[in-house]
Amino acid sequence: MILKNKNSLSSAFWIILSTDIAxxxxxxxxxxxxxxxxxxxxxxxPIAVSPDPEFLQKLAPGIIWVAALLATLLALxxxxxxxxxxxxxxxxxxxxxxxxxxxxxxxCAHWMVSGLPLILISALLGLMLNLPAxxxxxxxxxxxxxxxxxxxxxxxxxxxxVGLRKSGxxxxxxxxxxxxxILIFGTRSIQSAGAQLNWIGPLYLLGAMLILxxxxxxxxxxxxxxxxxx
Amino acid sequence: MLDRLSYAAVxxxxxxxxxxxxxxxxxxxxxxxxxxxxxxxxxxxxDLACVRGHRALFSGLNFDVHSGSAVHIVGENGVxxxxxxxxxxxxxxxxxxxxxxxxxxxxxxxxxxxxAMTYLGHKIGLQEKLTVxxxxxxxxxxxxxxxxxxxxxxxxxxxxxxxxxxPVFQLSAGQRQRVGLVRVLRSHAQLWLLDEPATALDNAGxxxxxxxxxxxxxxxxxxxYTSHQNLAHGDKNYQQIDxx
Numbered sequence: 516m517i518l519k520n521k522n523s524l525s526s527a528f529w530i531i532l533s534t535d536i537a538x539x540x541x542x543x544x545x546x547x548x549x550x551x552x553x554x555x556x557x558x559x560x561p562i563a564v565s566p567d568p569e570f571l572q573k574l575a576p577g578i579i580w581v582a583a584l585l586a587t588l589l590a591l592x593x594x595x596x597x598x599x600x601x602x603x604x605x606x607x608x609x610x611x612x613x614x615x616x617x618x619x620x621x622x623c624a625h626w627m628v629s630g631l632p633l634i635l636i637s638a639l640l641g642l643m644l645n646l647p648a649x650x651x652x653x654x655x656x657x658x659x660x661x662x663x664x665x666x667x668x669x670x671x672x673x674x675x676x677v678g679l680r681k682s683g684x685x686x687x688x689x690x691x692x693x694x695x696x697i698l699i700f701g702t703r704s705i706q707s708a709g710a711q712l713n714w715i716g717p718l719y720l721l722g723a724m725l726i727l728x729x730x731x732x733x734x735x736x737x738x739x740x741x742x743x744x745x
Numbered sequence: 746m747l748d749r750l751s752y753a754a755v756x757x758x759x760x761x762x763x764x765x766x767x768x769x770x771x772x773x774x775x776x777x778x779x780x781x782x783x784x785x786x787x788x789x790x791x792d793l794a795c796v797r798g799h800r801a802l803f804s805g806l807n808f809d810v811h812s813g814s815a816v817h818i819v820g821e822n823g824v825x826x827x828x829x830x831x832x833x834x835x836x837x838x839x840x841x842x843x844x845x846x847x848x849x850x851x852x853x854x855x856x857x858x859x860x861a862m863t864y865l866g867h868k869i870g871l872q873e874k875l876t877v878x879x880x881x882x883x884x885x886x887x888x889x890x891x892x893x894x895x896x897x898x899x900x901x902x903x904x905x906x907x908x909x910x911x912p913v914f915q916l917s918a919g920q921r922q923r924v925g926l927v928r929v930l931r932s933h934a935q936l937w938l939l940d941e942p943a944t945a946l947d948n949a950g951x952x953x954x955x956x957x958x959x960x961x962x963x964x965x966x967x968x969x970y971t972s973h974q975n976l977a978h979g980d981k982n983y984q985q986i987d988x989x
Contacts, residue, residue: 522891530886534872534879541874602868603884605836610887611859617887745838 527612528620535624538597545593546628553586553633557640568645575644576654576705579637580698583658584665588687588694590629591669594621595677595740604677608744615733618740622670622732630662646709653708653718657701660721667732668693674739697724760948767956773902774957776894777930778964786812786847786861786935788833788967793842795828802828803988806842812935814982815958815968817975824988826971827867830940833969834864846936860889863934865942869925873914877905877924880913884928892931899927903953918945926954937961939970951976 539546560578561571598604598621607617634655641654672690676682700717708714787809794804802825810816818826831837833844835851835858844851846858871880878896885891892899900906903923908916916924922945929937937958943951951974958968958978970976 522886522889526891527886530883534875534883537879538872538874598872600868601872602866602870603872605864605866605868606870606884606887608836609834609859609862609864611856611889612887613856744836 522612524612524616527610528616531607531617531620532624532627535621536628539624539628542597545590546632549586549590549629550632550636552589553582554636554640556582556585558643561643572645572647572709575641575646576650576702576709578644579640579646579654579705580657580661580701583633583637583662584694584698586633587629587662587665587669588690590625591673591686591690592683594625594666594670594673596673599677599743604740605744608740614737614740618670618674618736619733622666622736625670626663626666630658630666633662634658646705649711650705650708650714653704653714656718657704657721660718660725661697661701664697664721664725664728665694667728667736671732671735671739674736674743676743677740678743697721700724760952762949762952770902770953770956771960774930774960775964777892777899777933778961778966782812782935782965783847783861784812784965786965786967787845788936788969789843789845789848790833791843791845793829793832793844794840795825795832795837796840797825797828801840804840806986806988808984808986810967810969810984811982812965812967813962814984815962815970815978817983817985818969818971818988819973819985820988826988827940829988830864830866830938830969830971834862834866834938835859836864861934862936862938863888863929863932864938864940865925865929866940867944869921870928871913871921871924874912876910876912877916878909880924881928881931885931888932888934890933892933894931899931900924902930902957903927903950919947919950922946923950923953926957930957935966937966937968937970939968939972941971941973943972943974943976 557578560574595604608614610617637654637658638651641651646654669690672686675689676686679685700720704714704717789809791807793806795802808816818829820826828837832839835855851858870884875883881896897906897909900909903926905920905923905927908920913921926942942954946954955976955978958976962968962978962981
């Protein structure tokens with residue numbers, strides 16, 4: 516008889532995380548397009564609007580957050596698409612492990628290849644937009660709290676629309692309103708930091724939203740996937 | 746043992762495999778199926794009905810399957826064979842009726858059922874960018890228990906061991922189907938739900954599939970499958986269900 520080793524939930528979590536990252540790296544288009552989009556959008560503003568440092572400094576928080584939001588939106592459709600087409604999503608649902616945890620591994624991997632590079636690049640782009648030194652912390656922490664929340668909310672929409680062939684517009688319509696609070700508090704924090712005001716407050720709210728997403732989104736994503744596969 | 750063995754002993758079968766060849770495959774396949782099957786396992790389908798859009802596909806479907814038997818679902822295209830299998834797998838929703846595994850409703854106690862069941866659908870579930878080995882290991886970890894045999898060793902059953910490091914996008918449809926069947930074996934599941942398992946397989950592949958199915962049923966497994974061709978997996982406890 517062949518020996519069987521009990522699979523723990525954590526081993527399932529890690530294999531999904533590592534496999535998804537490996538797959539993303541082998542399909543560089545999917546990973547780098549949103550990052551490239553982010554860089555291009557932000558760098559077009561000084562050319563199109565005005566290269567004046569004072570002016571750019573005022574616009575910087577908005578530009579960075581809007582570009583980050585659109586880049587996240589661009590990457591969303593890829594969270595479940597290829598797994599759905601190939602059928603491994605069905606096998607994920609049929610796993611004896613709780614689906615809520617397994618989908619979080621997938622969302623986590625997606626954030627690591629799409630959200631994390633975005634945060635690193637934003638530091639460079641902040642310099643380009645003449646963001647004051649005191650606002651950098653607010654921007655980085657804000658993005659660190661905001662992008663995972665956006666990935667999780669986006670995954671709900673992606674799971675709902677994965678069964679549709681052309682889901683892009685619908686996905687944007689479902690998700691965009693839910694992103695607005697994150698956008699407001701994210702930009703507010705950078706603006707307050709730039710004006711030497713208290714910038715921690717908006718970040719607390721972003722943190723609260725992240726925790727809300729962490730606790731509720733897995734159930735919503737799992738339920739949406741089951742509906743899409745029916 | 747299987748009738749395949751006895752008839753292959755006197756002559757070479759239609760694809761040129763000898764009894765010795767099957768003896769070797771038997772030794773390879775048998776360990777996967779013997780993994781502690783529950784001899785009293787039963788899948789019970791009562792009063793099942795399925796509606797797709799505005800069309801009622803089937804209704805009032807009742808059947809029981811016990812350990813060590815196979816159910817062949819037949820019917821014309823579009824009669825609801827795939828729908829039935831998806832409902833049995835817990836992927837689709839039935840309009841009415843219950844599916845019970847060992848007496849408990851599969852929608853209420855999915856975790857225990859999912860450790861005992863494996864499903865092979867039209868989409869095989871392999872990721873294009875991963876190699877065959879990576880795919881098998883990934884799918885292994887999704888199950889309740891990991892297979893201790895190496896991927897290469899299990900791929901030998903379907904003559905796919907030469908492709909263990911090939912990315913899946915380089916494989917043909919038939920080769921993918923073979924890898925899918927190896928995945929089914931490696932899952933150690935007692936209940937196999939196979940949707941058109943012989944799709945895209947050549948004669949040799951079909952013979953191997955039939956043989957693996959026979960070994961699984963003999964060891965106390967359960968197979969529910971749809972197929973437009975008659976698969977010769979042995980006549981032991983075989984029932985055919987016509988959905989039309």
